[in-house]
Amino acid sequence: MTTTRLQLVAHAPTRALRLATFGGGNVDLDEGGRRAALALANQVPAGRGESCCLSSPAEAALQTATAWGLRPAIEPAIADCDYGDWTGRSLDEVAAANPGGLRRWLTDPDAAPHGGESLTALVDRVGHWLHAQAVRSARITAVTHAAVIRAALVNILRAPPAAFWLLDVAPLSVLHLRAGNRGWRVHLEPPGPINAVRR
Known part of the structure; x- marks a missing residue:
């Protein structure tokens, strides 16, 4: 029986990601990010x-x-978490402006003080997508977010x-999964070599 093999790849670094900005993948790769992605060009078997x-x-995911x-197909189900009003703001900015909201978000998976997606909702969304991929009997590379x-x-x-x-996931980390019974x-x-690239 053919099984689905899935590798989830965290997109290459961006300046926004280095500054701990919410939604840091919604911007272009910087030069360092492009170089890091190119260093893996011969190691990713997709295609x-x-x-x-x-x-x-x-x-950032598309450019990676x-x-x-x-030429990836766009998959909305593996979009980054919706950070609502915090999108584009740094962790330090949010901590200064809304310390109580940040504390709730970090301690209560059901909280969405930014008006976006709670962690529980993100986990559910990704879980539904994984379930759908498990029956595809394919080899899939999905470039997504930490x-x-x-x-x-x-x-x-x-x-x-x-x-x-x-769980810590660095840029360009690869998670290999196999679906079975x-x-x-x-x-x-x-x-x-794919593990030797410095992040």
Whole structure:
């Protein structure tokens, strides 16, 4: 039986991401981000054989995929978390302007003090998308956001939404997954050039 193999890739760095800006992937890659993406161009197997490539609608995700010579299909379900009024603002700015709201967001997965998407809603959205991909019997590369990859891991590990904060995902990190009879499994790759790129 053919199984679905999915690799989730966090988009390359942006200046906004380096400044801890909410929605930091909704801007163009900077020069450092472009160089980092190009360094992986020969290591990402999407686009070969029966593979397909998907991308978040965000510019940074699309530009990461196109840096590899791919033409991704846009997949809204793997868009970054909707940060509402906080989009484009730095963590420090939000902490100064709305410390109570930030504290609620960091401690209550159901809270959405910015008027956007709660962590619970993000985890649910990503979980529904993962369920739909599991029956495709395909090889898929999806260029997305760190928050989406964290939400995917919360789903696969059947962890509570609060576990989201225990997971760190660096730019250009790759999460390898395989779908089988018992659902998704995390597949750890052996060390190789893709893991040697400095983030």
